[in-house]
Amino acid sequence: MSLQTVLVDELRDLYSAENQLVKALPKMAKGVSSPKLKDLITTHLEETRGQVDRLKHIFEQLGKKPSGEVCKGMEGLVKEGEAQLQSDEEGAAKDVCIAGAALRVEHYEIAGYTAAIAVAKSLGQDEIVSLLSESLEEEEAAGQKVQAQAEPLLEEAASEGEEEEAEPAGRATKTVARRSAHRVSR
Numbered sequence: 001m002s003l004q005t006v007l008v009d010e011l012r013d014l015y016s017a018e019n020q021l022v023k024a025l026p027k028m029a030k031g032v033s034s035p036k037l038k039d040l041i042t043t044h045l046e047e048t049r050g051q052v053d054r055l056k057h058i059f060e061q062l063g064k065k066p067s068g069e070v071c072k073g074m075e076g077l078v079k080e081g082e083a084q085l086q087s088d089e090e091g092a093a094k095d096v097c098i099a100g101a102a103l104r105v106e107h108y109e110i111a112g113y114t115a116a117i118a119v120a121k122s123l124g125q126d127e128i129v130s131l132l133s134e135s136l137e138e139e140e141a142a143g144q145k146v147q148a149q150a151e152p153l154l155e156e157a158a159s160e161g162e163e164e165e166a167e168p169a170g171r172a173t174k175t176v177a178r179r180s181a182h183r184v185s186r
């Protein structure tokens with residue numbers, strides 16, 4: 001297998017991953033309560049569309065078709081994110097779960113772009129390296145923003161947890177039972 005083939009495979013994988021995200025991010029944005037996290041996800045959706053266009057442009061340069069690969073890793077991450085969205089939990093704790101799913105997605109993409117950039121570099125494909133680097137920077141920034149956004153949500157979720165502990169015994173027990181059922185189903 002030539003390195004050129006490796007590069008095209010890596011790029012097709014990324015193209016599939018980004019397209020899956022264009023479909024998944026609106027559902028994620030809809031499922032979170034925090035307006036700031038919602039904004040962040042919506043902004044990243046726009047960036048993701050730009051990343052798809054960037055990849056299309058690279059394929060044109062290479063004279064190759066972008067389709068032909070299904071990114072199984074992203075399929076798995078999207079499925080996990082959807083499971084978080086379907087949980088009957090609400091509020092900050094649920095947002096923390098979704099932020100975790102979003103962070104996994106960003107780190108997976110960071111790995112994908114880093115790998116593709118390394119191959120393109122070794123092939124001396126400078127323009128492709130610089131286009132992919134733009135997307136990599138966006139993914140890194142998005143990951144950092146998700147992490148920063150998760151901090152106040154964690155605090156909020158912690159105080160929500162304390163309130164639940166202060167609930168009357170019957171209700172609190174139900175909450176705990178629901179929580180552990182949720183944990184088992186994950």
Ligand SMILES: [Fe+2]
Binds near residue numbers: 021048051
């Ligand atoms: Fe992306």
